[in-house]
Amino acid sequence: MTAQQSSPAQSAAPQDIRVGVIGVGRMGADHVERIARRTKGARVSVVSDYLRETAEKVSATAPGSRVVDTWQEVVAAEDVDAVLIASPGQFHREQVLACIAAGKPVLCEKPLAMNPSDAYDVVLAEREAGHPVVSLGFMRRFDAGYGELKDALEAGDLGTPLLLNCKHRNADVLPGFTDTHMVYDSAVHEIDAISFFLEEPAVSVQTVMPRSTEKAPEGLHDPLLFLFRTASGTVVTDELWVSTDAGYEVRTELVGSLGAATIGQESGLVTTQQADGRWGGTVPADFRPRFAAAYDAEVQAWIAAVADGSNVAPRSATAWDGYVAAAMCEAAEQSLTADGPVEVTLLEQPA
Structure with missing residues (x-):
């Protein structure tokens, strides 16, 4: 039927x-x-x-x-x-x-x-x-801010994409959350954003590990930074911090040859995260209210x-985007323990 x-x-x-x-x-x-x-x-x-x-x-x-x-x-x-x-x-x-x-x-x-x-x-x-x-x-891809940034890129308002800076923050994570979960449960969304905004996958990825916050669960490097590069030369940073004790934040900044644009930061507000778990602004508690629309x-x-x-x-x-995301996630997982960038390997896209 x-x-x-x-x-x-x-x-x-x-x-x-x-x-x-x-x-x-x-x-x-x-x-x-x-x-x-x-x-x-x-x-x-x-x-x-x-x-x-x-x-x-x-x-x-x-x-x-x-x-x-x-x-x-x-x-x-x-x-x-x-x-x-x-x-x-x-x-x-x-x-x-x-x-x-x-x-x-x-x-x-x-x-x-x-x-x-x-x-x-x-x-x-x-x-x-x-x-x-x-x-x-x-x-x-259906978030209003994402759509506006995509429209600006397609219209040429920002020129050639030079940098895509992403931030992804959670209040906390479930017990047993590891660096591998950081890739497949958190960074995967920014990984798809690379394909969505830039219309090309990353060709390499490198992990940068700052010192961890004392609030990080045992065995988890938090925060963590992924550094991606595309074939055309655009650099993508993905900063992940998943034990903020605050709220859920997703921000994206596109730096282009004609200007820069940022989404995910509420206009006129400063979000303050404090050691005792208090936070200010309008940061939602988790991903569902943030992306309900x-x-x-x-x-x-x-x-x-x-x-x-x-x-x-x-x-x-x-389905192709899903395959590309899986390949980039696999490379990102390998980069967790690699000394230097890891190449992203993709098979040919069927006609």
């Missing part, structure tokens, strides 16, 4: 896209609430989670939805036109491949896969399908793309 079709047995309007959601933990539950309450032209029809009790609880918040036992049932369901994947990352490759095989558009939370080889398998499978199917959930815009744009048959919204991250 295509995204444009609707069963007469369903009470929703014929144009509504029926979304199956795989994984309804914190992020998946947020998406169910988003689709049920704030997304036009869509409704949640089927929900699954490895904890049946969790799935039933979340399904109860989405009128007309039902619960199934396995993610395979979600993909195969006749009352599912498109699939949103919010399960743990180790399952994404297999689940996305199943959606491609079923011909159902899919919005998958990052990562696309756990390594570049598996991510490239998805790229090839989509290429064999002959049409776009996969959108990847790098929601910052971006998540809403991302899902709405995806639904619109599914409805018009293009399946992937303009500016959305694609």
Whole structure:
């Protein structure tokens, strides 16, 4: 059944896209609430989670939805036109491949896969399908500030990009958070920003480790700095500090040959972070309130793309973007223990 079709047995309007959601933990539950309450032209029809009790609880918040036992049932369901994947990352490759095989558009939370080889398998499978199917959930691409900076770059207002300076700060992290998590859970967003803003991947990455704050969990270098370079010569810095005891901040500055622009810093406010955990300004506690509007815009744009048959919204991250991010993350992980820059290796992009 295509995204444009609707069963007469369903009470929703014929144009509504029926979304199956795989994984309804914190992020998946947020998406169910988003689709049920704030997304036009869509409704949640089927929900699954490895904890049946969790799935039933979340399904109860989405009128007309039902619960199934396995993610395979979600993909195969006749009352599912498109699939949103919010399960743990180790399952994404297999689940996305199943959606491609079923011909159902899919919005998958990052990562696309756990390594570049598996991510490239998805790229090839989509290429064999002959049409776009996969959108990847790098929601910052739909943030208003990100959009404004992207527009300025495309208009040539800033000239040639010279430097892209990124800052990513968290109040705290979960127990067991390591330098490797710093790459795959935190820096991955700035890594995708390289492709989004500069329209080219990094060709090398180097880790710079300052002395750590005394608040850093044992075994974690915090703060940490990644230094990326692109083939055209743009340098990207990514400063990560994840145990601030304050709030969640994401800032990006683009320095171009004609000027510089910064997003993520509230106008007229100075954010002060203090040793006792107090903070000033309007810094949100975590990523969800900071990027709530971006998540809403991302899902709405995806639904619109599914409805018009293009399946992937303009500016959305694609399967190829997911592969590129995986390759850059792998190099960044290697750079944690390397003496000097590590080369980013990419396979050829299929036509």
